[in-house]
Amino acid sequence: MLDEERDGGVRLSQDTHVHPRDVSLQDALTAVADPVRRTIVRELAGLPDWTTALNRLRHSEFDEIFPGLLDLVLAEHA
Template sequence: MTTVTSARTLAHPARDEIRLDGVLHALADPMRMTVVRELAAASGELSCSCFDLPVTKSTTTHHFRVLRESGVIRQVYRGTAKMNELRREELDELFPGLLDVVLAAADREADRLGDI
């Protein structure tokens, strides 16, 4: 069951509520895939301000919400910063190999297209 305990706590789906169609939808957007790739490469949490997406702040907020509500990332407040972490362990348990395959494909595409 998804719960919110306070105004500073964000709702996340429980592990057993994460659905493949929601994860695939979240990963299908290039901006969201950029966020996931950066989180996968990070050694820990990253604040929202670490991401330099070529979209408005409200659109960036939307992308983070889609990733969180689909179960791809976990967001927590640390002081005034909203920190983001990939829910890799849970995703790997639910969908073994999916994240690795998608990230590898995104890396190959970025190399092929000359993206960073």
């Protein structure tokens, strides 16, 4: 569920996952600009999808909308 919109971005409630098609390019770039978030993405990439319901890397879903973006993040320290 969307709680509110702030600065053109989407703020989510705790139990909501937004679909990648609803993420703007600016929001995606802002997210991967943060080194802590990039570290989390790399850590999630090494885990099976079933490891945790709350945090999982939705690589194929994001790749449909932002081709190659997560690959760049994953290759950063490879």
